[in-house]
Amino acid sequence: MEKLTCKEFSPGRRFIGCLPHNKDIITSLEDFCKENSIQMATFSLIGAVTSFTIGAYDQKQQVYVTFTEKAPLEIVTCTGNVSLKDGTPFIHAHIVLGDEQGKTFGGHLFSETLIFAGEIDLQEFTGKPLERVTDKTTGLMLWNL
Amino acid sequence: MEKLTCKEFSPGRRFIGCLPHNKDIITSLEDFCKENSIQMATFSLIGAVTSFTIGAYDQKQQVYVTFTEKAPLEIVTCTGNVSLKDGTPFIHAHIVLGDEQGKTFGGHLFSETLIFAGEIDLQEFTGKPLERVTDKTTGLMLWNL
Amino acid sequence: MEKLTCKEFSPGRRFIGCLPHNKDIITSLEDFCKENSIQMATFSLIGAVTSFTIGAYDQKQQVYVTFTEKAPLEIVTCTGNVSLKDGTPFIHAHIVLGDEQGKTFGGHLFSETLIFAGEIDLQEFTGKPLERVTDKTTGLMLWNL
Numbered sequence: 001m002e003k004l005t006c007k008e009f010s011p012g013r014r015f016i017g018c019l020p021h022n023k024d025i026i027t028s029l030e031d032f033c034k035e036n037s038i039q040m041a042t043f044s045l046i047g048a049v050t051s052f053t054i055g056a057y058d059q060k061q062q063v064y065v066t067f068t069e070k071a072p073l074e075i076v077t078c079t080g081n082v083s084l085k086d087g088t089p090f091i092h093a094h095i096v097l098g099d100e101q102g103k104t105f106g107g108h109l110f111s112e113t114l115i116f117a118g119e120i121d122l123q124e125f126t127g128k129p130l131e132r133v134t135d136k137t138t139g140l141m142l143w144n145l
Numbered sequence: 146m147e148k149l150t151c152k153e154f155s156p157g158r159r160f161i162g163c164l165p166h167n168k169d170i171i172t173s174l175e176d177f178c179k180e181n182s183i184q185m186a187t188f189s190l191i192g193a194v195t196s197f198t199i200g201a202y203d204q205k206q207q208v209y210v211t212f213t214e215k216a217p218l219e220i221v222t223c224t225g226n227v228s229l230k231d232g233t234p235f236i237h238a239h240i241v242l243g244d245e246q247g248k249t250f251g252g253h254l255f256s257e258t259l260i261f262a263g264e265i266d267l268q269e270f271t272g273k274p275l276e277r278v279t280d281k282t283t284g285l286m287l288w289n290l
Numbered sequence: 291m292e293k294l295t296c297k298e299f300s301p302g303r304r305f306i307g308c309l310p311h312n313k314d315i316i317t318s319l320e321d322f323c324k325e326n327s328i329q330m331a332t333f334s335l336i337g338a339v340t341s342f343t344i345g346a347y348d349q350k351q352q353v354y355v356t357f358t359e360k361a362p363l364e365i366v367t368c369t370g371n372v373s374l375k376d377g378t379p380f381i382h383a384h385i386v387l388g389d390e391q392g393k394t395f396g397g398h399l400f401s402e403t404l405i406f407a408g409e410i411d412l413q414e415f416t417g418k419p420l421e422r423v424t425d426k427t428t429g430l431m432l433w434n435l
Contacts, residue, residue: 007305
């Protein structure tokens with residue numbers, strides 16, 4: 001791809017609500033999407049976690065390097081999208097966490113990241129959802145644009 | 146709550162504009178919501194501050210630990226929502242700040258945080274707004290879902 | 291300006307897609323806006339970079355202090371807007387980057403910042419776009435509200 005390439009979508013339902021205490025963020029989101037037949041969406045959430053797993057992509061080795069820690073931290077920001085992977089809703093999200101000194105940590109969000117409290121704003125899109133396929137250049141699962 | 150629980154909202158007005166120089170972010174937003182009869186919204190803003198107060202929730206003691214500093218910093222990201230608390234618009238926002246070396250600080254946004262310059266994108270929602278009530282599990286004021 | 295001042299906009303097209311590998315974020319976005327006649331928009335993107343240039347505004351000297359580094363980092367969050375400057379689409383964006391240890395860096399996004407992979411959600415707005423003019427108080431190019 002030589003330039004920014006997009007598909008146009010129409011807004012579907014707009015959901016605002018709370019994430020469940022002591023549950024994994026990604027699993028909660030996946031379950032919500034399956035129950036509500038959401039196949040394409042973007043979302044933003046703030047709140048706090050009791051433990052987290054985040055990572056970064058090793059661009060040379062083409063693998064994610066992750067680490068897990070148990071710590072009560074603010075979710076300072078978490079932005080992501082929902083699209084299809086192998087025919088089911090797949091969550092891609094990045095997160096910034098903050099401690100009591102305001103120190104921040106961030107990266108690609110993985111399970112298991114347990115919610116203390118969380119508030120989400122999710123915009124569904126209608127139309128044919130994007131699907132993730134392997135991208136040869138990066139080794140990542142990117143959209144079939 | 147055992148799972149992600151949301152209410153559906155319809156989009157209302159979409160406001161894009163500037164925050165006032167040398168004023169507090171939360172107070173400015175509260176005043177704007179009152180003047181424009183906004184009871185439910187989500188927003189995102191970027192800009193810079195001249196001083197800030199941020200904090201994190203002590204999940205054991207169930208109190209916010211905050212700190213204040215006078216420093217010219219970028220607002221790298223600030224995401225939040227508007228809903229009702231005691232019948233009036235209440236702002237819940239988290240913020241990431243950055244200095245000239247790119248060092249970041251982040252957490253729950255408190256007053257007083259003074260704006261140097263700021264640009265906001267606020268989406269109002271129509272329908273019965275969410276209201277904040279005390280959540281026994283976390284000690285936080287969460288939504289009545 | 292003594293208070294938060296906004297203009298109301300109507301939603302236009304909603305674009306979701308990928309940023310091009312090994313290209314500059316801002317240039318890619320500007321080109322996309324020109325090709326698609328987008329004059330007013332807000333966007334959010336996540337992904338990864340191979341190198342970056344970020345900065346912060348020196349509020350006393352009224353100049354941006356920037357620095358450039360070659361490093362494979364996650365784009366943990368990047369939020370911005372499109373409006374007019376000298377009659378053409380201008381990108382204003384702030385970014386948080388994260389490394390393999392979860393360490394974050396953030397600030398005002400500059401060219402050149404090269405994309406490894408990136409996913410964008412861009413909301414166009416219709417109606418008369420905002421234009422950037424010099425603000426005497428801050429020395430910044432702010433909106434003509």
